[in-house]
Amino acid sequence: MNRLMKTTLLALAALALACGPAMAGPRKPAALVLKVTGDVTVQRDGKQKTLVKGMALQWNDRVIVGKSAGALVLFRNGKQLQIQKTTNITPEAGAMDPAQQAQQQPGSAFSGAPSDLDMYGGSAAGTRNYLGALDEIAPWALVTAPRNTRILDTHPAFAWSASQPGATAIMVLRDENGFEIWATGTAQSQAQYPPGAPPLTHGNAYSVTLTAVVDGRTVNAETQFLVMQKDRADEIRAQARKVETDLPGPENAFARRMILSGLYARNELYMDAIGELEQALREEPDQIMAWLELADLHHVTGNARASEYAQLKASVLAAEQDNPLDF
Numbered sequence: 001m002n003r004l005m006k007t008t009l010l011a012l013a014a015l016a017l018a019c020g021p022a023m024a025g026p027r028k029p030a031a032l033v034l035k036v037t038g039d040v041t042v043q044r045d046g047k048q049k050t051l052v053k054g055m056a057l058q059w060n061d062r063v064i065v066g067k068s069a070g071a072l073v074l075f076r077n078g079k080q081l082q083i084q085k086t087t088n089i090t091p092e093a094g095a096m097d098p099a100q101q102a103q104q105q106p107g108s109a110f111s112g113a114p115s116d117l118d119m120y121g122g123s124a125a126g127t128r129n130y131l132g133a134l135d136e137i138a139p140w141a142l143v144t145a146p147r148n149t150r151i152l153d154t155h156p157a158f159a160w161s162a163s164q165p166g167a168t169a170i171m172v173l174r175d176e177n178g179f180e181i182w183a184t185g186t187a188q189s190q191a192q193y194p195p196g197a198p199p200l201t202h203g204n205a206y207s208v209t210l211t212a213v214v215d216g217r218t219v220n221a222e223t224q225f226l227v228m229q230k231d232r233a234d235e236i237r238a239q240a241r242k243v244e245t246d247l248p249g250p251e252n253a254f255a256r257r258m259i260l261s262g263l264y265a266r267n268e269l270y271m272d273a274i275g276e277l278e279q280a281l282r283e284e285p286d287q288i289m290a291w292l293e294l295a296d297l298h299h300v301t302g303n304a305r306a307s308e309y310a311q312l313k314a315s316v317l318a319a320e321q322d323n324p325l326d327f
Helices: 003-018 098-103 124-136 231-246 251-268 270-285 290-299 304-320
Strands: 032-035 040-044 046-050 063-065 070-075 078-083 141-145 148-152 157-162 169-177 180-186 190-192 204-214 216-228
Touching: 003 046, 032 251, 063 070, 063 157, 141 216, 148 270, 157 169, 190 216, 231 251, 251 270, 251 290, 270 290, 290 304
Parallel strands: 148 216
Antiparallel strands: 032 070, 040 046, 040 063, 070 078, 141 157, 157 190, 169 180, 169 204, 204 216
16 A cells, blocks of 8 residues: 555545544444435424435435425335435335335345455454554455445456566456456556457356565465356346436446446445445545445455455545434
8 A cells, every 4th residue: 555545545534533422332223315306305203394405314214395496216126216395205205116126136145255354353443453554564465346246247347456566466267166267467456358268158157366566475365256147237237227228327326336336236336336426426526425325335355455445435435514314
């Protein structure tokens, strides 16, 4: 990690600690506000506040809609609700119909994904110790994509990072039986499985091992991924195209990306979900809920560095502006 990045992380950590309880132990929101048109407010515990894009809604919130106004919200289960009249945020309002439920695939394959944070106990303080330990104790390398995820593409791109930029590495791709099917040597942080190589098999699991020379020392990293069954992959692509058709244009970019991220995450397509969130944050970097969702996804895939950084960014933003988790 270069000195500037390390200084930035330390500053973010200090600010997060200075924020006090602003982001400590937040309730998971019931829904996220994706779009607001006109005069819309939300009422909670006798208090009322203007509804804005990026705000988190809790169960039993009352969304009050003015004349010719409305809002689009996204529940955690993926249901989109167009609110055009005063509505209470209840489990009934967020429930999917049977057809929508049939489209959902429960997450399970990577629920126990190993984390590079495990050696430090998984705590927030441990994470900060981990961030420092990577530089203070030993050089490191990490396969960042695909990482403990399902994928759609049978010719995927791979990415990795290390404590020393430009370190040389050998990346090896193996099938579920441990047989090597492809290898490449590179000093770049990305590598593409060759388009002319045999496609990876839908429904099969694969592992990636990385051996890098960092600061004169050899370090190893490993991760796994699963190529989604073709029928399911085609269904998800169709659903994604519908989202893009229903919410076209730059004015709907945030809503579109958050919906797509949720679609991918619910189907364990974590790299695709992370990509949508990262693009949303490039366009609107002050969206606290997007940073929190990004932190969650990196945690699920075992990327403790990225998870902690996203959480710290959310904490800093919460200290600088209205916290969307608080009222």
